[in-house]
Each structure stands twice: as structure tokens, then as C-alpha cells.
Amino acid sequence: MTPNPTIFTPLLIASLAVFAWGCWKRLSLISLGKPENRFDNIGARVGEMLMYAFGQKRVLAKPFGINHFIIFWSFIILLVANIEFMLHGVFPWISLTKLPDGILLPLLLLLDIASLLALAAVAVAAVRRLISPPYPEARTIEAFFILSLIGILMLAYFGINAAKISRMQDGALVIARTWMPVSSVFAGMFAPAAGATVYSLSWWAHAFALLAFMCYLPHSKHMHILTAIPNCFFRRLEKPNTVPREEFAVGNEFGVSRVDQYSWKDLLDSFSCTECGRCQKVCPASITGKPLNPRAVVHDIKVNLLENASMLKKGEQPGIPLIGAQGEGSVSEESIWGCTTCGACMEACPVFIEQMPKIIQLRRNLVESEASFPEELLNLFENMEGRSNPWGIAPSERTKWCSQLDVKPFDKNTTEYLFYVGCAGSFDSRNKHVSVAMAQLLDRAGVSWGILGKDEKCCGDSVRRLGNEYVFDKMARENVEIFRERGVRKVITQCPHCFSTLKNDYRQYGLELEVIHHSELLRNLVQDGYLKLNGISGDLGAMVFHDSCYLGRHNDVYDAPREVLQAATGTAPKEIGRNRNNAFCCGAGGGRMWMEEHSGERINLTRVKEALEEKPDTICVACPYCLTMFEDGLKDVNADGVKVLDVAEVMAEAALR
Amino acid sequence: MLIVACIKQVPDTTQVQIDPVTNTLIRDGIPFIVNPYDTHALEEALRLKDRFGCRVAAISMGPPNAEATLKKALALGVDHAILLSDRVFGGADTLATSNVLSAAIRKLHSDVDEVGLVLCGKQTIDGDTAQVGPGIASRLGYQQLTLVDRIVDMNFSGKIIRVSRKLEGRHEIVEAPLPAMLTVVRELNRPRYPKVPMRLAAADATVEVWNNQVLKLDEQKIGLKGSPTWVSKIFSPDRAVGEILGDGNSDPEGTAEMLIEKLLAKDMLPI
Numbered sequence: 063m064t065p066n067p068t069i070f071t072p073l074l075i076a077s078l079a080v081f082a083w084g085c086w087k088r089l090s091l092i093s094l095g096k097p098e099n100r101f102d103n104i105g106a107r108v109g110e111m112l113m114y115a116f117g118q119k120r121v122l123a124k125p126f127g128i129n130h131f132i133i134f135w136s137f138i139i140l141l142v143a144n145i146e147f148m149l150h151g152v153f154p155w156i157s158l159t160k161l162p163d164g165i166l167l168p169l170l171l172l173l174d175i176a177s178l179l180a181l182a183a184v185a186v187a188a189v190r191r192l193i194s195p196p197y198p199e200a201r202t203i204e205a206f207f208i209l210s211l212i213g214i215l216m217l218a219y220f221g222i223n224a225a226k227i228s229r230m231q232d233g234a235l236v237i238a239r240t241w242m243p244v245s246s247v248f249a250g251m252f253a254p255a256a257g258a259t260v261y262s263l264s265w266w267a268h269a270f271a272l273l274a275f276m277c278y279l280p281h282s283k284h285m286h287i288l289t290a291i292p293n294c295f296f297r298r299l300e301k302p303n304t305v306p307r308e309e310f311a312v313g314n315e316f317g318v319s320r321v322d323q324y325s326w327k328d329l330l331d332s333f334s335c336t337e338c339g340r341c342q343k344v345c346p347a348s349i350t351g352k353p354l355n356p357r358a359v360v361h362d363i364k365v366n367l368l369e370n371a372s373m374l375k376k377g378e379q380p381g382i383p384l385i386g387a388q389g390e391g392s393v394s395e396e397s398i399w400g401c402t403t404c405g406a407c408m409e410a411c412p413v414f415i416e417q418m419p420k421i422i423q424l425r426r427n428l429v430e431s432e433a434s435f436p437e438e439l440l441n442l443f444e445n446m447e448g449r450s451n452p453w454g455i456a457p458s459e460r461t462k463w464c465s466q467l468d469v470k471p472f473d474k475n476t477t478e479y480l481f482y483v484g485c486a487g488s489f490d491s492r493n494k495h496v497s498v499a500m501a502q503l504l505d506r507a508g509v510s511w512g513i514l515g516k517d518e519k520c521c522g523d524s525v526r527r528l529g530n531e532y533v534f535d536k537m538a539r540e541n542v543e544i545f546r547e548r549g550v551r552k553v554i555t556q557c558p559h560c561f562s563t564l565k566n567d568y569r570q571y572g573l574e575l576e577v578i579h580h581s582e583l584l585r586n587l588v589q590d591g592y593l594k595l596n597g598i599s600g601d602l603g604a605m606v607f608h609d610s611c612y613l614g615r616h617n618d619v620y621d622a623p624r625e626v627l628q629a630a631t632g633t634a635p636k637e638i639g640r641n642r643n644n645a646f647c648c649g650a651g652g653g654r655m656w657m658e659e660h661s662g663e664r665i666n667l668t669r670v671k672e673a674l675e676e677k678p679d680t681i682c683v684a685c686p687y688c689l690t691m692f693e694d695g696l697k698d699v700n701a702d703g704v705k706v707l708d709v710a711e712v713m714a715e716a717a718l719r
Numbered sequence: 720m721l722i723v724a725c726i727k728q729v730p731d732t733t734q735v736q737i738d739p740v741t742n743t744l745i746r747d748g749i750p751f752i753v754n755p756y757d758t759h760a761l762e763e764a765l766r767l768k769d770r771f772g773c774r775v776a777a778i779s780m781g782p783p784n785a786e787a788t789l790k791k792a793l794a795l796g797v798d799h800a801i802l803l804s805d806r807v808f809g810g811a812d813t814l815a816t817s818n819v820l821s822a823a824i825r826k827l828h829s830d831v832d833e834v835g836l837v838l839c840g841k842q843t844i845d846g847d848t849a850q851v852g853p854g855i856a857s858r859l860g861y862q863q864l865t866l867v868d869r870i871v872d873m874n875f876s877g878k879i880i881r882v883s884r885k886l887e888g889r890h891e892i893v894e895a896p897l898p899a900m901l902t903v904v905r906e907l908n909r910p911r912y913p914k915v916p917m918r919l920a921a922a923d924a925t926v927e928v929w930n931n932q933v934l935k936l937d938e939q940k941i942g943l944k945g946s947p948t949w950v951s952k953i954f955s956p957d958r959a960v961g962e963i964l965g966d967g968n969s970d971p972e973g974t975a976e977m978l979i980e981k982l983l984a985k986d987m988l989p990i
Contacts, residue, residue: 312919430915440912448731448752456734532915 077273084280095326115294136180181216197339221264224248228257293334297414303616317426332364341407347400351662354400356407365391403652404611425529450519463494472512474549484557486686499714507592523559528653558612581623603679607635609645610685630716650687670695721832726757728788756840793921794913805930810943817854856900
């Protein structure tokens with residue numbers, strides 16, 4: 063059977079229709095989402111798209127990324143061949159051979175090589191999935207089916223060309239061997255007499271593989287071929303370190319319990335997921351055996367949308383709940399509460415899916431509309447609302463940490479910096495030492511600073527990440543008013559959670575503060591000569607530094623704390639296996655500080671063990687939560703000899719003693 | 720059937736200090752909270768509502784700003800919130816207070832629905848008398864069940880309640896006919912957390928205020944005039960000066976042993 067337009071044309075039209083219908087049926091569901099502006103700053107968006115979608119920058123961050131890069135670019139290049147193939151099948155007179163040789167021959171070479179590379183990459187991908195899949199559930203029939211289709215497409219492409227080459231003679235053959243080297247090798251595998259048969263078989267194999275691919279694509283995770291590029295275009299241009307505000311008016315809905323309460327971009331995210339599993343491989347909850355799996359959350363949102371679409375379109379109640387233990391299509395409450403909001407998943411995702419804000423939206427619904435949350439949070443919520451600190455300690459005790467020091471209240475006319483001590487720095491007995499060290503360092507460096515004292519309130523980080531936006535909103539408004547009233551412009555924080563909240567979250571309330579983390583300020587004070595180092599703090603021994611998620615990943619502050627340690631001790635701290643933007647959470651973010659860990663290994667233990675592999679004498683941190691989690695973890699593994707110190711304490715050793 | 724929860728707005732005592740000169744509570748700038756024991760009374764009323772579908776009224780006697788306390792009750796789901804507020808109610812001791820609260824409960828009984836149960840916290844954290852609940856029960860002729868930590872059985876139609884009372888070192892199971900007044904302890908339940916839609920609705924709702932023109936009580940029996948209790952003095956007792964034992968940093972074990980010896984000598988360790 064030779065290529066036959068009468069047979070091929072209706073097949074092609076039908077396949078195109080199935081493809082278009084499949085795409086439309088799914089992608090039109092995105093419009094069920096709530097509006098959100100992702101059309102600003104088009105220039106930057108195009109740039110991001112070029113770098114991350116076409117440049118595959120994040121894909122290439124992992125070893126197998128190169129494999130995907132090859133398949134991606136082969137696909138782009140082979141689009142030319144495939145479009146020609148379809149047109150030629152309908153209109154036999156259309157052919158690339160009509161192009162002048164100067165264009166045709168290099169193009170044929172490019173297509174030949176791209177096909178070979180794609181074939182090799184597909185084989186590598188298949189072997190990888192057999193031997194060592196990215197995660198066990200990735201070994202799906204769907205994956206092998208798609209890989210086989212691509213393999214068939216490539217082999218068939220070579221078959222078609224080989225058949226043509228087998229009929230060539232003399233000069234044409236020489237040219238073909240030069241410009242289609244791979245196809246020429248295939249041509250040597252059969253007798254010229256079989257050329258016609260090979261041609262027909264290859265042509266129809268190519269046709270069926272191509273049409274099958276088209277029909278299947280919208281119904282599989284390979285939909286990402288169409289959605290990943292726009293998803294990079296529509297990514298959040300700023301770091302996704304905060305969540306949008308909610309408006310508290312009677313009749314409003316709070317958080318997300320139905321999939322159509324997500325924004326359209328959240329829904330596009332769900333169609334863009336390739337299920338590569340990179341998020342789950344960095345998620346502290348997933349790694350330590352908790353039910354949360356960020357890949358599954360995104361997948362469940364997609365399944366829920368598809369299953370409930372007809373009901374949602376009619377304004378009816380969805381059949382499958384988004385929050386619940388119903389299996390695929392539902393996210394369990396235990397998963398929702400497992401997130402430490404460390405942001406590792408978002409840092410790893412090659413197509414910028416924003417998992418964390420989606421989880422916080424689910425928490426909002428549970429807290430605000432259902433009042434359903436782990437019971438240990440009840441006290442936290444009441445303490446935060448009633449006394450503006452997590453422990454419910456009387457606000458009058460906020461200044462106890464500095465009772466032995468001469469600390470001045472912040473006064474906008476005479477003080478430059480507000481030292482926002484934070485709840486841990488004010489109330490936690492261990493972290494009070496960090497506050498004292500910081501106060502002494504500021505005085506030694508001659509910094510003009512003051513505190514709000516009893517009037518300082520909690521920034522509200524934990525309640526916001528836990529989904530209690532109502533209480534956060536009240537706390538944020540109060541704080542914004544205090545800062546405005548007192549004329550605060552520059553703020554020092556020693557807690558990355560305060561740092562990120564004041565810096566990023568409060569901007570949503572129109573408050574632009576110049577917030578500096580104490581590690582950055584200390585680095586600057588040393589660099590500018592305000593802090594003189596008396597000598598090297600020698601007895602701290604080998605030192606490792608642990609990155610706090612809210613300092614590092616969420617705010618890109620990686621070097622300042624390291625430079626402080628380097629200046630104080632004379633040597634750069636050692637790195638823990640996973641560090642900087644790949645650092646592993648201590649387990650306390652996202653309000654997890656105040657919750658029990660009921661399943662799997664404790665996150666702080668996992669991290670402590672990882673840090674101990676470097677045989678440190680001192681573990682340095684730049685966050686009060688990390689400090690607590692590490693000290694607890696070290697006790698659990700009986701590593702009593704190892705100290706945990708904040709960077710300010712190390713600096714104090716070097717500059718004050 | 721109506722359940723009445725009596726709640727009181729109290730200063731957040733963890734934040735209260737006593738003026739060393741006047742020996743009175745420094746209340747300026749101190750936030751108010753719902754008396755913690757009363758939150759458990761309110762929660763139990765709401766749980767009974769969830770179970771039996773009865774209605775719940777929250778009542779509170781206090782100054783106009785005690786409206787905030789009742790709004791919290793509305794946000795949690797009570798059907799009626801009534802503030803008993805009038806200058807003539809002011810300065811009341813427990814006797815006068817229970818008089819006003821009883822009158823309000825009588826009025827609810829005749830205007831709204833038959834009252835089956837009155838729930839109070841076992842005491843308030845500012846007055847600590849634990850007298851108001853029993854005062855209400857005796858005035859209304861209700862059964863009085865104090866220190867309740869569990870409702871064992873509740874039979875509205877048969878008008879029987881059986882509760883567990885938490886006494887020192889033991890529990891007592893008591894059965895009584897309705898109507899009854901219960902004072903409750905913290906172990907009874909875990910108060911619920913308000914849902915945002917309810918909070919927003921409560922913020923917009925108006926709390927009904929009953930003054931003495933509504934209750935029409937004899938002014939000699941309410942407020943300061945109706946209060947025979949006279950507080951002669953409030954003071955912070957001197958705290959015994961502590962003693963530093965050993966040096967916990969250099970010798971934690973030796974220090975711990977010294978502590979144990981001291982405690983044993985004072986017979987403060989159970990053996």
C-alpha cells in the first residue's frame with residue numbers, strides 16, 4: 063500500500079479533529095478558574111519563556127535533563143519534517159525537495175541527526191524507566207507507550223528516507239550519503255528490491271504513529287508539550303514567597319475547597335505537570351515518609367477538575383471533593399498539613415508550577431470555613447490572636463530579654479533602624495541569647511537602633527502559612543499601622559520568617575520597608591569596618607552552615623551568613639550535602655513548628671543526621687526555628703558535643719570577646 | 720428547649736498587675752477575654768445544640784464593651800446573645816449578679832423557650848468565687864451540678880441528665896432532673912474555633928441589650944446596693960525569696976541531687 067491521499071486525508075482530518083477536541087475540552091476548563099493578572103511585563107515574560115521553556119534551564123539542572131533537552135529540540139526541529147509529511151500525504155506535490163539544494167541539504171542533515179538523537183534519547187529514557195525510574199510510580203504503561211510512539215516515528219522516518227536512498231544512484235547517492243548519513247546506514251540494511259515495500263511500511267507506520275500521538279496527547283501527561291511553554295510565560299515573575307490576600311466580606315468564600323476556586327493559572331499548572339517527580343524528591347514531607355506529595359497534589363487538582371468539570375460548568379456541587387481521603391482527585395487533610403512551605407518543590411519544578419500557594423489555599427478553606435485543623439493549632443491561633451505571640455506569653459514580657467541591657471525604644475527622629483526582635487528572640491529562652499548578642503553587636507558597631515518593646519507584635523508568619531488568613535490580616539493591619547505611626551522605614555530582623563513577612567507580605571498592605579536580615583547587616587558592618595574583629599573565635603571547631611528556607615530559597619540570601627562566618631572564624635563554613643537553593647528544611651516552616659509529626663521520620667532528625675555527616679563541632683544557623691529544631695534533633699541522636707549557634711553568636715565570639 | 724450559657728468578660732489576668740500603692744488591679748490597657756471556664760460552658764451548649772437541635776442563648780452581665788464577648792459567642796454559633804447592661808447593675812457582687820442573671824433566664828424562659836439547662840464556668844479568673852452559678856441555681860430552683868467534666872447522658876424528653884463531677888482524686892456520677900444548672904471544668908471539652916463566615920456575620924449582628932427597664936428588678940437587690948460583700952483589701956502576697964542551689968552549669972548532677980535532698984526534706988516529693 064503506497065501513500066494514498068484518499069485514505070490518508072480523512073484519517074488526518076479525523077485525527078486533527080480528535081486532537082483539537084481533546085485540547086479544547088481540557089484547556090477550556092482553565093477558564094473555570096478565577097481571574098488573575100499574569101499578562102503584565104510581557105517583555106520579561108518572553109525572556110523567561112525563552113530561557114526556561116526553550117532554553118530548558120531548569121530541566122538541565124538535573125543529569126537526565128540533557129535527555130529531555132534533546133527530545134524537546136528534536137521535536138522542534140522535526141516539526142518541519144512532520145508538517146511536510148502531513149501536507150505531502152494530502153497533497154503529494156508538496157515536498158521539501160522543492161527547496162533549493164543550499165537549504166534542503168543542510169536541513170536534511172539536521173533532520174537526520176535530530177532523529178538519531180531523539181531515538182537515542184528515547185531509548186535512554188525507556189531504559190531509565192526500566193532500571194531506575196525517577197520515582198517508582200513513574201514506570202507507567204503510558205510512559206512506555208509514548209516513548210514507543212516516538213521511537214516508531216524516528217525509525218519510520220529513517221525507513222522512508224532509506225527507501226528513497228535505496229533507489230538512488232551515482233551522484234544522488236553520494237549526496238544522500240553525505241547529507242543523510244543515518245538514513246544511508248538504514249538503506250544499507252535491505253536489498254534495493256525491497257525499497258518499495260520498506261517505503262510503504264515506513265510511511266504508514268509514520269502516519270499511524272503520528273496520528274496516534276496526536277489523538278493521545280491531550281489525554282496524557284504529555285499535554286505538557288502544549289502547556290509547559292505558556293506556563294513558563296505566565297510564571298510568577300517574583301519569587302512565590304507569599305500568598306495573595308483575601309477580602310473579608312460577608313458572602314465571600316475563603317480558601318479553596320472546589321477546584322474552580324483556584325485561579326486559572328493554578329489550573330494551567332495542573333495541565334503543565336509532566337509528573338517528572340522532581341518536586342517530590344526534594345519535598346521534606348515526601349522524603350521523610352509523610353502522606354504529602356507535591357506531584358500528587360497537582361495531579362489530584364487536574365483529576366478533580368476533569369471529573370467535576372461538567373458539574374462545575376452547570377454550577378452544581380462537584381461529585382469528588384477536592385479535600386478528602388477519597389483517593390485520586392482529592393487531597394487528604396494530612397497531606398495539606400504536612401507542608402513546611404519550604405519552597406523546595408517550586409525551586410525544583412522545571413515549568414514553575416506553584417505548589418505551595420495551592421496548599422495554603424486548601425489550608426485556608428480548612429481553617430477559615432471549616433475550623434478543621436490539627437488540635438495543637440487551636441492554642442497557637444488563640445495565642446496569636448489574643449496575645450500576638452505563639453506561646454500566649456503576656457506581651458509585657460517582650461522586653462525581658464534586654465532587662466540587663468540599655469536598650470532604647472525606637473524613635474523616628476533619633477533612631478535609624480528598628481530592631482524587630484521577633485517572638486522567638488523575645489520569649490524563647492535559647493533565642494534570647496541571639497537577641498542579646500545582636501544588641502551588643504549593634505552597639506559595638508555604633509548602629510543607631512531601637513525596639514518597639516511591649517508594642518512589638520508578632521509578624522503573623524505562622525498563621526498566614528497555616529491558612530489562618532483572617533487572623534493574619536488583622537495582625538498585618540495592626541503592624542502596618544504601628545510601623546506607619548512610628549515612622550519605621552528600616553528594619554533589622556534576626557528571624558527569616560519575620561524578614562520575609564515584613565519584606566514581602568506587608569507590601570500587599572502598601573508598606574514598603576527596607577528590611578535587612580541580621581546576617582546581611584553583620585556582613586555589611588564587618589565589610590565597612592564598623593565591626594572590628596578582635597581575633598578569631600577559635601574554639602568553635604569545624605563548622606557547617608544550614609540555610610534557612612525563608613532566607614535562602616524564598617529570598618535568595620545565601621552568601622551573607624557564610625561571609626559572616628568566614629569573617630568571624632577565618633575559614634568558610636563547610637557545606638552540608640544539600641545546601642543553598644537545594645537545602646533541606648529543618649521542618650519548622652509553614653507553621654509546622656507548632657505541630658506534631660505523626661508519621662515518617664522527623665524532618666529535623668533527617669537534617670541533623672545529614673549535617674553530622676560533615677563531622678561538625680558547631681552547626682550554624684540564621685533562624686530561630688532552625689536553632690530550635692537542630693538543638694532538639696541533636697538531643698535525639700545524642701550528639702551532645704555538637705553546638706548550635708546563630709551567626710550573630712559566632713560573630714559575637716569574634717567581635718566582643 | 721433552650722440552653723443558656725452564662726459568660727463573662729474578664730481582664731486577661733496573665734497581663735494584669737496589681738498597683739502596689741492602691742492594691743487594686745491595674746486594668747488600663749489590659750485586653751479582655753472571655754472567662755476561660757465559660758468558653759467550655761459555651762462549647763458544651765453548642766455541642767448539645769449540634770446533637771439535639773435545641774437552641775442556645777448566651778448571656779453576659781457587664782459594661783457595654785462586653786458586647787465583644789457576646790459577639791464571640793455569636794461567631795461560635797449561639798442563636799441569641801443578650802448583654803445585661805445598666806449602670807444600676809454595676810458594682811455587683813455574686814449575690815446581686817446571680818439575681819440579674821436569674822431574672823434574664825426567667826425572661827428567656829417565658830419569651831423564647833423552656834429553659835432546660837444553664838451552663839456556667841466553674842468560676843471566673845478575676846473573682847474566683849465560684850458562687851454565681853450556684854446562686855443562679857438556687858434562685859431559679861434548678862438542680863445544681865458543679866465541677867462537671869463530662870455529660871454522661873442527656874435525655875431532653877425524659878428530662879434527665881447524668882454527669883460526671885470532677886472532685887479531688889475521684890469522680891462522682893450524678894443524675895438529676897432538668898432543669899439543671901451546671902458549672903463546668905476545662906476537662907469537659909475542647910472549645911471550637913470560630914469560622915470566618917460566622918465571625919463576619921457576628922461582626923455585623925447587633926447584640927440585644929437588656930437594661931433594668933427590661934428586667935424591672937428591685938434596685939435594692941442589684942448592683943452595688945444589692946451587694947453585701949465588701950472587699951477590704953487586695954494585695955499581692957510577698958513571694959518567699961528563692962535560693963540558688965549549686966551551679967547547674969558546672970555540676971548539673973550534683974545540683975540535681977541537692978535539689979532532690981531539699982525537696983525530700985520538705986516532704987515535697989511523692990515516694
